[in-house]
Amino acid sequence: MNTIETPATRPREHFEFTGSGADYFRIWIVNIALTIVTFGIYSAWAKVRRLQYFHRNTRVAGSSFDYHARPVSILKGRLIAFAVIAVYNAAGKFNPLLALMVAVPIVLALPWMLRQSLRFRLHYSSWRGLRFSFRGDLPGAYRVFLLWPILTVVSLGMLGPMWHQRLKRFQHDHSAFGATPFRFAASVGQFYAIYLRAGLIVLALAVMGAALFAVAGISGPLHGRRAAALLLGFAIFAVVFAAFSVTIGPYLVSRIQNLVWNNTTLGPHCFHSSLKARKLAWIAASNLFLIVITLGLFMPFAAVRVARYRVSTMTLEPGTALDEFVAGEKSSVAAVGEELGEFLDIDISL
Amino acid sequence: MSTGTTASVTGSYFDGRTSARHPVTLSTDGSGAVHVSGTGVDRFEAFAGISISEPLGGAPRILRFPDEAFCEIPPQAGLDAFLAAANHADSPVVKAQSRWSWAFASALVLLAVIAIGYRFGLPWVAQLIAERIPAPLVTKLSQQTLEFLDHAVFEPSRQPAQRRERLTREFRDLKTPDGVAVPHEVVFRAAPRVGANALALPSGTIIVTDELMALTENDDEILAVLTHELGHVQERHGLRLLVEGSIVGFALTWYLGDVSSLAASVPAALLQARFSRDHERAADAYGARMLRANGMSPTLLADMLEKLEKSHGNPNAATDRNRASDYLSSHPATRERIEALRGGNGAKP
Secondary structure, eight states, X not given: OOOOOOTTOOOOEXXXXXXXXXXXXXXXXXXXXXXXXXXXXXXXXXXXXXXXXXXXXXXXXXXXXXXXXXXHHHHHHHHHHHHHHHHHHHHHHHOHHHHHHHHHHHHHHHHHHHHHHHHHHHHTEEETTEEEEEOOOHHHHHIXXXXXXXHHHHTTXXXXXXXXXXXXXXXXXXXXXXXXXXXXOOOHHHHHHHHHHHXXXXXHHHHHHHHHHHHHHHHOTTTTOHHHHHHHHHHHHHHHHXXXXXXXXXXXXXXXXXXXXXXXXXXXXXXXXOOOHHHHHHHHHHHHHHHHHTXXXXXXXHHHHHHHHHHHTEEEEOSSOGGGOBOOOOOOOOSHHHHHHHHTTOOOOO | OOTXXXXXXXXXXXXXXXXXXXXXXXXXXXXSEEXXXXXXXXXXXXXXXXXXXXXXXXXXXXXXOSSSOEEEEOOOTTHHHHHHHTTOOOOHHHHHHTOHHHHHHHHHHHHHHHHXXXXXXXXXXXXXXXXXXXHHHHHHHHHHHHHHHHHHTXXXXXXXXXHHHHHHHHHHHSOOTTSOOOOOEEEEEEOTTTOSOEEEOTTSEEEEEHHHHTTOSOHHHHHHHHHHHHHHHHTTHXXXXXXXXXXXXXXXXXXXXXXXXXXXHHHHHHHHHHHHHHHHHHHHHHHHXXXXXXXXXXXXHHHHHHHHHHHTSSOOOOSOHHHHHHGGGHHHHHHHHHHHHHHTTTTOO
């Protein structure tokens, strides 16, 4: 956004994250131990605590966010998700055909589950006592979670940026805070511009990777030895993979988050996001390294580092007083979709 | 005013219906109620009806009133005294979360549970579950697996029918080591893309490839392979590995899920390979016992393993999952297995 001309604008409200890695590590490790000694049952309570930690430590305009889901409903969702995934895995081990028969209904139900997941996550989040909500309809969910992915594949990825825009529009245009709806204005062209630049970076990396391969292949003293060549190939793959995950990943995440939030409004209020790809890349790379050498013990510190940086780059530009939001209607939402999405490793964070 | 029971803190009050923030002072005089006062707010509430959130790092504490209204109280000097005056006691979990000693103890518990669970608990649970999977389901799934393999990789056997019938008959006539008959069926298939191999399905169907039969003229060696496969059937290794693999994969995805599910799949394969090797050893032991029970030598199996190893000089992606993961460390393991079989029979010629 480049429209902050109003002379008597209200002060920008900066988002801030008050959590610390040391605090979160203790919570994380105690909850993992409890989860294990209760055979996983406690994981639902641990999840609520984790989300409460991140919500309540995120502040804007002097107030924290909060998370209200009841562990029991998350436990139910987890049990259902566990059963579905177990059936799918067992089927896959015995017979790929059978796995397909189980997978098709799961894929067909996926849009419904993801919509459910969005509803659940927002419904149980609040700020200053008012709940968020998601009101996207089912046909819309089938379009962005089934039709558009298929179109993207059929078009060999050419429609990918358009899918991404449709997805973000579906999420942001149907969300509300209390009775006030969010609005989303980023255009398809803006998504394409980001992906085009990302494509150029990929191209540059691919050329470098190919050159590395060629050099290693010609001059390598390992020439002719199969195992060594295999190892070398693996090493190059690992380097390229790591290069991608600390370049393209952070680049896309930062540019898309900025684009999405700079074009999202809540009533008269605007948002501003200024994530830097380079800083995010540094955090991602150092986190990955530290997680690997600590066998995962660095994970809670890593999560806090990422949250602190991402939150710190967000500001809220109030159009009127922030005291004027009112509550919307109340209802309850089941956790099934949210949990299945999590098991299938589908993250649709806002 | 009695000392120690009077306390006050500052915070924000929200009514739950609008986003208006009211700066307030919360005070209690030890009478079991709190007084919330500020501009436009003047409220008395008994602590009995208030829920107090647990501390989460630098996050504010939340005092939730019976009606949607609540107070946010940021960390401050008088907070502990106020909570004490409210007779609020943190749960044991909260106390554990706030101390490094508990964090350290948790890490130790974690390590111990993982090590013991992986080494002893998981195989035990897997066996328990495998024994309880209904036989009709096992049969049905095995049939489907065979149908799929027939469709995808197998062709009808081209070995002489005479030889196949003789092998089937001779194997049926062998005694099992404990004298308990194990229901089974031996089938023969050509598998040019898989190569020399034998595999057992959980239902008791044992598949022998033409390529394996072509490795030797001595049918006793093939009988030896069949005793090994019957060991897999008798001890339900297929189903156990299925359960073990699922649990390991599930646990790792859960632990590393925050990083990447791709990152979780590599250690999962490595951890699973261990169970696979344990099963191979157990099946070898069963085969050796069965061979001895019939007056045959376990070296027959060792010889056959050696031939198999040679024929797979370049590890072929076998369709049998057990074998595929076994390859991650198959070479030392196979040598060790051959030596174990020969050593166990050292005295006999």
